[in-house]
Amino acid sequence: MPSTVELKRICSQTRRDIVRMVAAPKSGHPGGSLGCVEFFVSLYHEIMKPDASKFDMNGKGEDVFFLSNGHISPVWYSVLSRYGYFPVKELSTFRFLNTRLQGHPTTHEGLPGVRMASGSLGMGLSCGIGAALTKKLNGESKLVYTLHGDGELQEGQIWEAAMYASAKKVDNIIATVDVNGRQIDGDTDDVIALGSLRAKFEAFGWKVFECDGNNLNDLLKTMAECKAATGKGVPVINLMKTEMGMGVDYMMGSHKWHGIFPNEEQLEDALGQLEETLGDY
Amino acid sequence: MAIKKLTEDRDTRSGFGAGLQELGQENKNVVALCADLTGSLKMNDFENDNPDRFFQVGIAEANMISIAAGMTVGGKIPFTGTFANFSTGRVYDQIRQCVAYSGKNVKICASHAGLTLGEDGATHQILEDIGMMKMLPHMTVINPCDYNQTKAATKAIADLDGPVYLRFGRPKVPNFTPEDQKFEIGKAWKVEEGTDVSIFATGHLVWKAIEAQAILAEKGVSAEIINIHTIKPLDTEAIIASVNKTGCAVTAEEHQKNGGLGDSVAQTLALNNPAPIEMVAVNDSFGESGTPEQLLEKYGLNTESIVEAALKVIARK
Numbered sequence: 001m002p003s004t005v006e007l008k009r010i011c012s013q014t015r016r017d018i019v020r021m022v023a024a025p026k027s028g029h030p031g032g033s034l035g036c037v038e039f040f041v042s043l044y045h046e047i048m049k050p051d052a053s054k055f056d057m058n059g060k061g062e063d064v065f066f067l068s069n070g071h072i073s074p075v076w077y078s079v080l081s082r083y084g085y086f087p088v089k090e091l092s093t094f095r096f097l098n099t100r101l102q103g104h105p106t107t108h109e110g111l112p113g114v115r116m117a118s119g120s121l122g123m124g125l126s127c128g129i130g131a132a133l134t135k136k137l138n139g140e141s142k143l144v145y146t147l148h149g150d151g152e153l154q155e156g157q158i159w160e161a162a163m164y165a166s167a168k169k170v171d172n173i174i175a176t177v178d179v180n181g182r183q184i185d186g187d188t189d190d191v192i193a194l195g196s197l198r199a200k201f202e203a204f205g206w207k208v209f210e211c212d213g214n215n216l217n218d219l220l221k222t223m224a225e226c227k228a229a230t231g232k233g234v235p236v237i238n239l240m241k242t243e244m245g246m247g248v249d250y251m252m253g254s255h256k257w258h259g260i261f262p263n264e265e266q267l268e269d270a271l272g273q274l275e276e277t278l279g280d281y
Numbered sequence: 282m283a284i285k286k287l288t289e290d291r292d293t294r295s296g297f298g299a300g301l302q303e304l305g306q307e308n309k310n311v312v313a314l315c316a317d318l319t320g321s322l323k324m325n326d327f328e329n330d331n332p333d334r335f336f337q338v339g340i341a342e343a344n345m346i347s348i349a350a351g352m353t354v355g356g357k358i359p360f361t362g363t364f365a366n367f368s369t370g371r372v373y374d375q376i377r378q379c380v381a382y383s384g385k386n387v388k389i390c391a392s393h394a395g396l397t398l399g400e401d402g403a404t405h406q407i408l409e410d411i412g413m414m415k416m417l418p419h420m421t422v423i424n425p426c427d428y429n430q431t432k433a434a435t436k437a438i439a440d441l442d443g444p445v446y447l448r449f450g451r452p453k454v455p456n457f458t459p460e461d462q463k464f465e466i467g468k469a470w471k472v473e474e475g476t477d478v479s480i481f482a483t484g485h486l487v488w489k490a491i492e493a494q495a496i497l498a499e500k501g502v503s504a505e506i507i508n509i510h511t512i513k514p515l516d517t518e519a520i521i522a523s524v525n526k527t528g529c530a531v532t533a534e535e536h537q538k539n540g541g542l543g544d545s546v547a548q549t550l551a552l553n554n555p556a557p558i559e560m561v562a563v564n565d566s567f568g569e570s571g572t573p574e575q576l577l578e579k580y581g582l583n584t585e586s587i588v589e590a591a592l593k594v595i596a597r598k
Contacts (some may be wrong), residue, residue, distance in 0.1 A: 058356050066351070106384045115354050117383045120374050123347045127379060129349020130359075133336065137312070138355055157375075160344035167339075 004216040007045060009277040010082065011037045011275040015247045016274045017078035017091055017281065023267040025095035028103065031257040032149060033075035035180050035242035038216050040079040043145060045225050052084035054114040063142045064131055066116055068124020069149035069178070070104040071259065076113075077101050082278065085113040091281045103148050122155025124148060125175055132151075132173040143230060144173045151183030154192050159204070166205025174226045175206075175237045178213065180244040180257035197239050206237045213240035248273055284472060284491050288456045291428035293449035293485075294392040298323025299428075300435025301390075305331045308358065308439055314349055315343045315362045321451075322362035322392050324586060346372045349387045350379035358386055358439055364398075364446055364498035366407040369414060377444035380444045381417040388438050389414075393451045394424075395535030396563070397485055406568035406576075412540020414446040415513040421455055422513040424448040424534075424542075426487035428456040430510060433464035441466055441573040448484065451536075452573045455488045458508075469516035471523075475505030475575060478591045479523040479530045483509045486533040486561065486582060493587035504591055512542050517549045517572050524556050529594040533561040535577075535588050556598035 014037045022028030044050070048063040058124055074094065081088045086100070093099035100109040104119030107205075116127050128146035135142060152158065165173065177197065178249045185191050201208050207229045211222035222238055244258065245251025248270040262270055303310045305327045313327050314336040328335040338345040342363055349359035361368070368391035369376070380387045393412065398406045415422045423438065423445060425431040431449045438445040458470075472487065473494050482490035487508045494504045505523055509516065524530050530550060532543035543560035550556050563580050577583045 059354055060356070064354060116350065116385075117378050120378045123343075123375055123379055126344045126347030126375075127351035127354075129344075130348035131354040132351075134352045134355030134357050136305060137334070137357065140355075157343045157347070159342075160341035164338060164341065164344055164348070201448070223477075242550075 007216055010041045010045065012275045013082065013278040014041060014075060014078045016271060018074040019248065019262055019267060019270045020280065021074045021091055021094045022261045024092065024113055026077070026261045027095055028074055028261060029071040029259045030074065030261070031182065031244040031251060031259070032069065032072040032178060032180065034248060034251065035246045036072055036075050036147065036178050036213070037246065038214055038219050039147065039176065039240060040075050041275045042216065042223065044079050044083045044220055048145065051141045052112070055085060057115055059115065060138065061142065062141065063145060064115060065145045066124045066131070067105060067118055069121060069146050069147065069152050070118030071103050073101070073103065076105060085112065086279045121149070122157040122238040125158055125161035128169050128173050128175065130159055132170050135172055143227065146173065146175045148175065148177050149183070150177055150179045150181065150194060151188055151191070151199070153177065153194060153197070162201065162204040162206065169233045170235050171231055171233050173235055174230065175235070177237065177239050178242055179239050180242045182244045182258060184255065184258050186255050189226060201237050205234060207234045208237055208239060210239045210241070211240040214246050221233050242273040284457050286455045286457050287460065288428070290453040291456045292451060292453050293425060293428055294321070294451060296428035296431030297325050297390055297392065297426070297435050297447070297449055298326060300432040301343050302330060303328040304436055304439050306332065310356055310358045310491065311360065311439055312352060313360045313362065314345050314359045314414050316340055316345050316367065318363050322390070337569065342367045342372045343375050346375040346389070347379045349381060350385045353385045353387060358388070360388045362390045362392070365410045366405050369407065370412040373413060376577070377417060377419060381419050382423035382491055384419055384493050385444060386442055386559050388445045388447060388453060390447045391450055394448045395450060395484070396568045396576040396582065397450050397535060399450045399451065399573050399576065400570050401566040402570040408537045408563050408568065409540060410448065411512055411536050415545065418514065419444055421445045421511070423466065423511050424484040425510050426484055426508055427454060427458050429460050429462060430458045430464065433462050437464040437466055450485055457488065460502040467511045467514045467516055469519035469579065470508040470510065471519070472506040472508050473504070475503040475527065477503045477527055478595050479505045479507060479527045480533060480587065480591060481507050481509050481520065481542065482533040482545050483512060484535050486535060489584045490533050491588055492584040493591065496584065496588050497591055502591065502595065509542055512545060515545050515549060517553070520546055521553050524550060524554055528598050529557045531559050531561060531587060531590045531594055535582060536562055538562040538564055557594045559594040561586050561590050
C-alpha cells in the first residue's frame with residue numbers, strides 16, 4: 001500500500017480547485033465533485049497511472065476511464081490538469097466561453113484525457129463495456145474503469161448494460177458507483193429509493209465490493225481487490241460510499257450543494273477549510 | 282427508358298448484409314452489433330464468418346449504441362443493426378451524445394425504414410428518421426435506392442472516419458444500379474438527363490421516379506432524374522445546376538415532408554435559386570398495415586404521384 005500522505009495533499013488542492021472553479025463562472029456542481037476527490041486522485045495517481053504525455057483517443061496499452069455522471073467535471077478536470085494532461089491554469093476557463101473545459105466533459109473541444117462526452121446520464125457503463133470489448137479484441141490485458149452517480153442508476157440503460165456485462169462475461173471492467181445518497185431533488189431514498197444496490201448488482205451477476213470512498217486507505221485497498229477480481233468471467237463493481245460536499249462543512253449533510261455555486265463569502269469560508277498544498281491555479 | 286433492371290428484384294437489406302460480409306473479410310477492424318434482429322438485418326453471414334467480431338446485445342438498443350461508441354476507443358469500426366425506428370427515435374440521446382457529439386466512428390445501419398415495412402404497421406414504419414439524423418451535427422445520412430447501391434454504400438462508409446446513418450428497407454425492389462459502381466458519399470447520381478423538370482429521389486422512390494420519367498416522356502415532358510443517395514452532406518451543386526436548367530423541382534422520398542429530402546432541396550433552392558418545388562412524401566401522417574404497394578398508393582408515394590407532381594410543378598413555372 002502506498003503512502004497516502006502525498007495523495008492527501010493532492011486531494012486538498014483538488015478541493016480548493018473545485019470550489020474556485022464553480023465560484024468563478026457562478027455555475028457548476030461542487031457537491032458530487034468534492035465527494036469523489038479521493039476516487040479521482042487515487043485512480044490517476046495510484047491505480048491507472050496513465051502516461052498523460054501520450055494521450056490519444058484509442059488508449060491502447062493503458063487503462064482507460066469513462067465518467068458517466070459528467071456533471072462532476074470539476075473534480076475530473078482538476079485531477080487531469082494536475083496529473084499533467086493540460087496546463088493547470090486552464091482550470092480558470094471552466095464554463096467560460098471558448099473553453100475546452102465545458103460544463104460537462106466532451107471530446108468535442110479536444111481536451112486531453114476525455115474520450116467520451118457525458119452529461120446526459122446513464123450511458124457511461126455501456127461506453128465502458130464497449131471499450132472493454134475492444135481491449136479484449138485487441139488482446140490487451142489493461143482495464144476499463146467507469147464512475148457513476150447513485151441517482152444515475154435510476155436510468156434504465158444502466159441495467160441494460162449491467163445485464164449485458166454479466167451475460168457476455170465482460171470481466172475487464174471495474175465500475176464504481178458514488179453512493180452519496182443525494183440527487184438534485186433530494187435524498188435518493190425520497191426521490192426513487194434504490195433499495196439494496198448490492199443485492200441488485202449481485203442479482204445481475206456482478207462481483208460487488210463496497211468501501212468508504214472518502215477514506216484513501218479503504219478505497220485503495222478495495223480497488224486493489226476489485227482489480228484482483230477481474231479476469232474471472234464476471235464484471236466487477238465497487239459501491240463507494242461518499243459524503244456529498246466532503247471537506248466543506250456547510251456543503252455536507254444534504255443534497256443542497258449538488259449543483260449550486262458558493263458566493264464570495266462562502267468561497268472564502270470553504271477555502272479557509274482547505275489547505276493550499278500545491279499552489280492555486 | 283435507358284435504365285434497366287439488372288437482376289430479379291432484391292431487398293436493400295440484403296445489399297447491406299452482402300456489403301457487411303465483404304467488409305468482414307477485408308477490414309479486421311469492422312465489428313457488428315445487433316439488437317435481436319440478425320436475420321431481419323441479414324447480418325448472419327458476417328456473424329458466421331466472424332463470431333468473435335459479432336455482438337448480440339439483445340433487445341437493448343440504447344445499450345447497443347453506447348457500446349458501439351465505446352468500441353471505437355481502441356480503433357474498431359462498429360456497424361449497429363436494427364430497424365430504423367429503433368435505430369433513431371428510441372436512441373436519439375445516445376446517438377447525439379455518444380456518437381455525434383463525441384465524434385465517434387459508428388455506422389448506424391437501419392433496415393425496415395418507411396411505409397414499405399408493410400403489414401407491421403405504424404409503430405414500426407418510421408417516417409421521421411431522416412429528419413432526426415440530418416439535424417445532428419457531424420452526421421452523414423445515406424439512403425441508397427437498390428441492392429447494388431446499398432452494398433456499395435455499406436462498403437464505402439467503412440472508409441469514412443465519422444458517424445453515419447445508413448437507411449435501407451425490407452421489400453424486394455428493382456435492382457438497377459451497376460454492380461461495380463463506385464459509391465461516392467455526397468455525390469448525386471444523374472440517372473437520366475432531362476430539360477423540363479428535375480426529379481430528386483432517394484431510396485425506394487428512385488425506381489418510381491424512373492418509371493414516372495417514362496410516363497412523362499409519353500406526354501412530351503423531359504424529366505431529369507437525380508438519385509440523391511446522400512441526404513447529408515447534400516450535393517447542392519448538382520441540385521442547383523439541374524434546376525438552373527429545368528426551372529423546377531420534384532422531390533420523392535419515403536419519409537415525412539417535414540424534415541426529409543424535400544426540406545433539404547427546398548432550402549438549397551430558396552437560398553440559391555428559388556424555383557417551384559413539389560414534394561412527394563408523407564404529409565404529416567402515420568402509416569398503417571398493408572402491403573408496400575398499397576401503402577405507397579394510399580399515401581401518395583407511387584409512380585403516378587410523381588407524374589402528377591411533375592406536371593403540377595411545370596405548370597407553376
